[in-house]
Amino acid sequence: xxxxxxxxxxxxxxxxxxxxxxxxxxxxxxxxxxxxxxxxxxxxxxxxxxxxxxxxxxxxxxxxxxxxxxxxxxxxxxxxxxxxxxxxxxxxxxxxxxxxxxxxxxxxxxxxxxxxxxxxxxxxxxxxxxxxxxxxxxxxxxxxxxxxxxxxxxxxxxxxxxxxxxxxxxxxxxxxxxxxxxxxxxxxxxxxxxxxxxxxxxxxxxxxxxxxxxxxxxxxxxxxxxxxxxxxxxxxxxxxxxxxxxxxxxxxxxxxxxxxxxxxxxxxxxxxxxxxxxxxxxxxxxxxxxxxxxxxxxxxxxxxxxxxxxxxxxxxxxxxxxxxxxxxxxxxxxxxxxxxxxxxxxxxxxxxxxxxxxxxxxxxxxxxxxxxxxxxxxxxxxxxxxxxxxxxxxxxxxxxxxxxxxxxxxxxxxxxxxxxxxxxxxxxxxxxxxxxxxxxxxxxxxxxxxxxxxxxxxxxxxxxxxxxxxxxxxxxxxxxxxxxxxxxxxxxxxxxxxxxxxxxxxxxxxxxxxxxxxxxxxxxxxxxxxxxxxxxxxxxxxxxxxxxxxxxxxxxxxxxxxxxxxxxxxxxxxxxxxxxxxxxxxxxxxxxxxxxxxxxxxxxxxxxxxxxxxxxxxxxxxxxxxxxxxxxxxxxxxxxxxxxxxxxxxxxxxxxxxxxxxxxxxxx
Numbered sequence: 001x002x003x004x005x006x007x008x009x010x011x012x013x014x015x016x017x018x019x020x021x022x023x024x025x026x027x028x029x030x031x032x033x034x035x036x037x038x039x040x041x042x043x044x045x046x047x048x049x050x051x052x053x054x055x056x057x058x059x060x061x062x063x064x065x066x067x068x069x070x071x072x073x074x075x076x077x078x079x080x081x082x083x084x085x086x087x088x089x090x091x092x093x094x095x096x097x098x099x100x101x102x103x104x105x106x107x108x109x110x111x112x113x114x115x116x117x118x119x120x121x122x123x124x125x126x127x128x129x130x131x132x133x134x135x136x137x138x139x140x141x142x143x144x145x146x147x148x149x150x151x152x153x154x155x156x157x158x159x160x161x162x163x164x165x166x167x168x169x170x171x172x173x174x175x176x177x178x179x180x181x182x183x184x185x186x187x188x189x190x191x192x193x194x195x196x197x198x199x200x201x202x203x204x205x206x207x208x209x210x211x212x213x214x215x216x217x218x219x220x221x222x223x224x225x226x227x228x229x230x231x232x233x234x235x236x237x238x239x240x241x242x243x244x245x246x247x248x249x250x251x252x253x254x255x256x257x258x259x260x261x262x263x264x265x266x267x268x269x270x271x272x273x274x275x276x277x278x279x280x281x282x283x284x285x286x287x288x289x290x291x292x293x294x295x296x297x298x299x300x301x302x303x304x305x306x307x308x309x310x311x312x313x314x315x316x317x318x319x320x321x322x323x324x325x326x327x328x329x330x331x332x333x334x335x336x337x338x339x340x341x342x343x344x345x346x347x348x349x350x351x352x353x354x355x356x357x358x359x360x361x362x363x364x365x366x367x368x369x370x371x372x373x374x375x376x377x378x379x380x381x382x383x384x385x386x387x388x389x390x391x392x393x394x395x396x397x398x399x400x401x402x403x404x405x406x407x408x409x410x411x412x413x414x415x416x417x418x419x420x421x422x423x424x425x426x427x428x429x430x431x432x433x434x435x436x437x438x439x440x441x442x443x444x445x446x447x448x449x450x451x452x453x454x455x456x457x458x459x460x461x462x463x464x465x466x467x468x469x470x471x472x473x474x475x476x477x478x479x480x481x482x483x484x485x486x487x488x489x490x491x492x493x494x495x496x497x498x499x500x501x502x503x504x505x506x507x508x509x510x511x512x513x514x515x516x517x518x519x520x521x522x523x524x525x526x527x528x529x530x531x532x533x534x535x536x537x538x539x540x541x542x543x544x545x546x547x548x549x550x551x552x553x554x555x556x557x558x559x560x561x562x563x564x565x566x567x568x569x570x571x572x573x574x575x576x577x578x579x580x581x582x583x584x585x586x587x588x589x590x591x592x593x594x595x596x597x598x599x600x601x602x603x604x605x606x607x608x609x610x611x612x613x614x615x616x617x618x619x620x621x622x623x624x625x626x627x628x629x630x631x632x633x634x635x636x637x638x639x640x641x642x643x644x645x646x647x648x649x650x651x652x653x654x655x656x657x658x659x660x661x662x663x664x665x666x667x668x
């Protein structure tokens with residue numbers, strides 16, 4: 001097993017400034033040790049070389065470099081039991097290389113290069129990335145015993161550091177390669193309805209996967225024990241993502257960012273580990289102020305609880321960093337993880353619900369997030385899988401009771417075949433499978449008709465009442481956002497009759513609504529189709545009625561299995577998963593201090609948890625000072641979380657594993 005597969009990593013990333021080449025390395029290593037970290041990710045090459053490179057024709061040597069910074073920091077880190085992942089950024093070069101090598105660079109629609117400060121954006125299809133970057137990597141990993149390599153901003157960038165849109169690269173390399181592959185000119189607009197742009201999306205995936213495969217192959221040839229990490233999962237070992245903030249990011253704030261990012265990798269790939277970095281900074285322009293300590297800890301606990309490793313990032317060195325507010329919280333969490341690392345990173349939840357994501361990092365995916373949030377608030381365990389990773393899960397479809405497709409507009413032929421055969425109830429929402437109309441017909445007995453955009457003012461009638469008994473007093477639920485009309489095959493059950501809109505404005509004119517024979521949900525062939533944005537409306541507007549409707553439809557199709565039952569508040573995020581033979585981890589993050597924008601101290605809460613699939617013999621709370629056995633009656637555990645207590649973890653054992661826990665406790 002390679003070192004990263006142990007998944008007991010506590011990583012700190014220092015995004016180095018050029019001046020940090022002069023830092024006191026011994027003091028920096030002491031900082032890393034003090035945080036209980038066992039992996040350091042640190043700047044090495046690409047935009048700036050932090051080592052004395054011989055490849056000066058395309059590597060800009062740090063003008064502040066004195067001696068061999070990378071060599072020294074790897075040597076001293078290893079001496080202290082700390083692994084080192086070296087960070088490269090080949091998305092840009094210093095502007096000094098431009099005059100002789102203009103063909104390396106990304107071009108905007110008007111043909112101009114993309115400049116930012118003294119750097120210029122390089123194109124992934126250029127000689128610089130395709131060939132010279134590999135030489136830069138090879139120089140480092142042959143010279144230094146690095147444990148891993150990471151690439152920042154790898155792929156196709158359409159925005160600069162200020163968020164300004166720079167468009168689809170129009171350089172000669174992209175034009176030529178795209179033409180060779182598709183016989184087309186490059187698109188100039190990101191329009192999903194344009195068939196050429198859809199080809200371009202395939203072009204991006206192919207070219208990124210191709211260069212990553214070559215990088216991994218070269219790296220393995222030098223040293224098979226070097227981990228390769230970036231944001232694209234193809235061929236690599238450690239898949240990176242970020243829990244970050246941005247001042248201009250549209251609300252609602254996604255509080256589940258860490259457990260979402262980690263869960264997506266853990267649920268999609270068996271051979272990769274998740275490195276979801278908690279960015280300390282408020283935003284790129286404000287790197288020297290940290291986010292709320294509460295939010296910082298929620299993100300790190302989310303990484304840990306969902307099965308990823310700990311990963312935290314600050315800019316520069318610690319000595320002259322301007323905000324130590326979050327440091328103690330990081331130390332505490334990293335120290336806790338160090339004490340109990342044998343339990344973390346090895347969760348194997350076998351849930352009964354698969355939630356599919358388009359896996360678009362730059363898109364909010366409101367439909368997916370709405371369903372995600374519904375299940376989290378109801379403390380229903382589920383597995384998230386990327387749409388492009390479904391091909392690895394086809395034989396597991398029947399292990400699930402439900403497969404949820406939120407706005408998954410298109411899937412491949414092989415996955416479509418598996419969905420046709422599965423015993424799971426497939427629930428599709430919003431515009432799912434609208435690009436696979438024959439599959440909609442086969443799965444749901446539905447033909448999609450007119451796409452209606454004039455929707456505002458219409459309602460849903462939550463009927464039949466036996467399906468929606470929870471709606472006692474509220475007779476109508478509003479409908480918003482465009483949707484597809486459905487034509488139902490004979491035998492397919494229609495639900496949620498549409499109430500046609502009438503006039504609105506002065507109260508005197510607000511009448512004339514009529515219940516229609518148009519159904520806004522269908523149940524046929526054991527599957528459910530919801531052609532409107534039930535998840536998006538819940539994510540963006542928050543009305544509980546949308547969650548009630550969705551859960552009622554699930555229960556109509558099949559019982560919704562709960563591995564735990566609890567009366568915990570909705571804003572206590574729950575995790576439950578096996579961690580070995582007859583042993584389970586119950587974890588919870590108390591997010592009751594979150595008011596939608598600001599993070600306050602979490603509220604004190606008390607609640608019960610019982611287990612439906614197991615009969616515990618012993619339960620122990622993982623505490624700072626060791627495992628503490630706790631009382632429970634008939635398998636029911638009473639939990640108390642104090643004010644500002646964000647996280648708790650319990651080890652639940654049955655059978656022989658419980659006997660082992662009791663023996664270990666007696667010894668201590």
